[in-house]
Amino acid sequence: MPRSELARRIEVTPAAVTQYERGLSRPTTTVLARIGLTLGMPREFFSRALDIPEVRSSTAHFRSLRSTPANRREQALAFGELALAVLDLVERYVDLPPVRLPSIDLPAQPSEADIADAARRARDDLAVGTEPVPHVVRLLEAHGVLVVRLPAEGFDARVDAFSSSESASGRPLVVMSPMKDDKARSRFDASHELGHLLMHAGVEPGSKVVESQAMSFAAEFLMPRAEIENSLPTRIDWRTFHELKRHWGVSLKALVYRAHTLGRLSDLSYRRANDQLDQWGHPEPGPLGPPESPSVLGAAAELLEQSGTPLSSLAEAARIPQESVRAVVAAGRTDRPRLTIDS
Numbered sequence: 623m624p625r626s627e628l629a630r631r632i633e634v635t636p637a638a639v640t641q642y643e644r645g646l647s648r649p650t651t652t653v654l655a656r657i658g659l660t661l662g663m664p665r666e667f668f669s670r671a672l673d674i675p676e677v678r679s680s681t682a683h684f685r686s687l688r689s690t691p692a693n694r695r696e697q698a699l700a701f702g703e704l705a706l707a708v709l710d711l712v713e714r715y716v717d718l719p720p721v722r723l724p725s726i727d728l729p730a731q732p733s734e735a736d737i738a739d740a741a742r743r744a745r746d747d748l749a750v751g752t753e754p755v756p757h758v759v760r761l762l763e764a765h766g767v768l769v770v771r772l773p774a775e776g777f778d779a780r781v782d783a784f785s786s787s788e789s790a791s792g793r794p795l796v797v798m799s800p801m802k803d804d805k806a807r808s809r810f811d812a813s814h815e816l817g818h819l820l821m822h823a824g825v826e827p828g829s830k831v832v833e834s835q836a837m838s839f840a841a842e843f844l845m846p847r848a849e850i851e852n853s854l855p856t857r858i859d860w861r862t863f864h865e866l867k868r869h870w871g872v873s874l875k876a877l878v879y880r881a882h883t884l885g886r887l888s889d890l891s892y893r894r895a896n897d898q899l900d901q902w903g904h905p906e907p908g909p910l911g912p913p914e915s916p917s918v919l920g921a922a923a924e925l926l927e928q929s930g931t932p933l934s935s936l937a938e939a940a941r942i943p944q945e946s947v948r949a950v951v952a953a954g955r956t957d958r959p960r961l962t963i964d965s
Contacts, residue, residue, distance in 0.1 A: 623661075623693075625639050625640065628657075628660065628661075630658050631656070631660045632649075632653055632656040632660055632889050633653070634649075636651060638682070641733035644654045644714050645663065652681040654668060654669075654760055656779065657710070659845050662768075662943065663881070663942070663943065664941055664942075664943065666941035669943060670718070672701050673707065673710075674704065674706075674707045675703055675706040675707060675710065675789050675791035675889070676703065676789070676887070677699050677702050677703050677706070677786045677788075677789045677795060678786075678788070679692075679695060679699060680826070680827070681786045681787070681788040681789075681827070682695070682699060682784050682785070682786045682827060683784055683785050683786070683815070683818040683828075683832070683836070684782065684784040684820060684827065684828070685782035685783050685784065685811075685833070688779045689816060690778060690781050691778070691780075693823040694732065694778035694780065694781055695776070696778070697771060697777060697781075697785075698777060698778075698781045698784065698797060701770075701772060701773075701777070701950075701953075702770070702784075702786070702789075702795050702797050703789075704942075704946065704950055705768060705770045705795070705797075705919070705954065706789055706791045706793060706795060706949045706951060707791075707940065707942075708729065708770060708919070708936070708940070708942075708947055708950045708951070709768050709791070709793065709919060709954075711936055711939065712792055712919065712922045712923065712926065712936070713922075713939055715926055715931060716916065716922045716925055716926065718766075718922060719763065719764055719765065719766050719918070720766050721765070721766030721767070721792065721793060721794065722765045722766055723765050723766065723767070723794065723819060723820060724743065724744060724747035724748065724820065726740045726743060726744065726820045726821060729741060732821075732835065734838060734960075737817075737821075737835050737838045737839050737842070738838065738842045738847065739776070740817075740820065740821055740839060741838075741839045741840075741841075741842035741843040741846070742842065743819070743848065744816070744820055744839075744843060744844065745843060747793045748761060748765065752777075752846065752848070752849050752872055754844075754869060754870045755809070755813075755843070755871070757814050757914055758808075758809045758812040758813050758816070758844075759798075759808070759809075759914040759915065759916055759917075760914075760916075760917065761952065762796060762812060762815075762816060763916060763917065766793060766794070767793070767794045767796055768793050768794070768795050768796070768918075768954070769796045769797075769798065769812070769916035769918075769954070770795075770796075770797055770798070770916055770919065770950070770953035770954045771797070771799070771800055771915065771916065771953050771954075772797055772798070772799060772800050772953065773800065773949055773953060774800040774801075774827060775950070777800075779801055781799065782799050782801075782811075783798050783799050783802070783811040783812075783814070783815055784815070785797070785798050785799065785819055787818070787822075787823045788818045788823060788824075794819050796812065796815045796816075798811060798821070798913075799811065800811070800915075802921075803905075803912075803913060804873075804909055804911070804912070804913055805871060805909075805910035805911045805912060805913055805914060806867070806871060806872050806873040806876070806909060806910050806912065807873065808914045808915075808957055809844060809871050809872065809914055810840050810844065810872065810873070810876060812841040812914065813839070813840035813843045813844050814836045814837060814839070815834065815836075816839070816840075816843065817836035817837075817838075817840055817843070818832075818837030820839075821835060821836070821839065822835075822836070822840070829876035830856040841876065841879070841880055841883070844870060844871070844876070844885075845870055845876070845877070845880050847884060850866070850870065850883050851886070853866060853879070854866070854880065854881040854884065854886040854887075855881065855886065855887075856886050856887065857887075857891060858887075858891055858894060858895050858898075860874075860898075863878065864907075864908050865878050867910070868908070868909055868910070871910060873906060874899060874907070874908070875896075875899055875906065878892065878895045878896065879892075915926060915955070915956040916953075916954045916955070916956070917954070917955060917956045918951070918954060919950070919951055919953075919954025919955065920951055920954050920955025920956065921955075923951045923955075931946060933947050933951065954959055
């Protein structure tokens with residue numbers, strides 16, 4: 623909500639709202655009640671709530687930085703901050719995986735070879751080996767990254783995946799897009815954000831160079847050159863591309879691009895292959911199944927429920943509406959349907 627709109631609804635000036643946000647002044651009891659009603663949060667949220675770890679926009683790597691309005695990016699960041707706060711609360715009761723991401727140093731102006739080497743080192747340090755990564759999202763979670771998926775409703779569809787390695791909670795954050803509805807695209811997105819987390823801490827987000835580096839990292843991380851190069855066709859062979867798609871868990875488009883960048887496909891063949899992919903559109907042929915989904919936050923909430931600590935208790939302790947806590951937990955839970963059998 624624009625600051626001017628909030629000010630109008632709570633009957634103060636926009637300057638007063640700025641003062642509240644910066645902690646330079648405090649609203650009266652009457653104004654605080656209006657704020658709570660307008661924003662749908664209890665009054666205690668603004669005075670005695672759980673601390674919300676800040677994720678500054680200057681540290682968040684958005685895939686869609688230029689095409690997404692700033693206020694919609696801020697909305698998505700706020701959801702990520704709320705998710706970190708709920709995770710902090712859950713962690714008081716449940717032991718969660720510690721942050722164990724490798725440290726990768728790059729030259730000031732890394733080459734493509736430097737980026738590829740970073741991806742290979744990441745595979746080694748994360749114990750992936752030479753085989754396809756079984757589940758990229760769970761690999762991130764196992765190493766202490768909070769992964770959530772934005773709710774499908776209420777958020778701008780132009781907000782793509784984003785990440786930040788510099789949240790105030792100390793946990794890296796990856797927020798996935800709800801619009802990426804297949805396994806291959808979600809795996810590439812998660813690998814792209816891993817590239818940002820490992821290579822771009824302290825780097826100003828948004829440049830084409832930084833995004834290109836994350837793309838190259840994801841390509842090498844999911845399709846390591848040493849293992850895939852000789853199996854990539856040197857002509858347009860869709861049967862082989864489909865076999866590689868199933869084996870490596872990546873899209874045909876990513877494989878065609880990889881074959882071209884590694885010199886297996888000529889410029890002409892690359893253009894023809896992309897023309898065919900454009901004709902097929904999305905989803906492309908040969909679906910791999912539903913997108914990879916996070917699970918740690920949802921699993922931790924289930925453990926709490928089973929041990930007698932319902933989400934309602936967490937919401938009350940945090941002074942956050944139950945529906946907000948449940949939305950965060952749902953964003954960190956697999957959306958795979960569960961079969962139940964009555965006895």
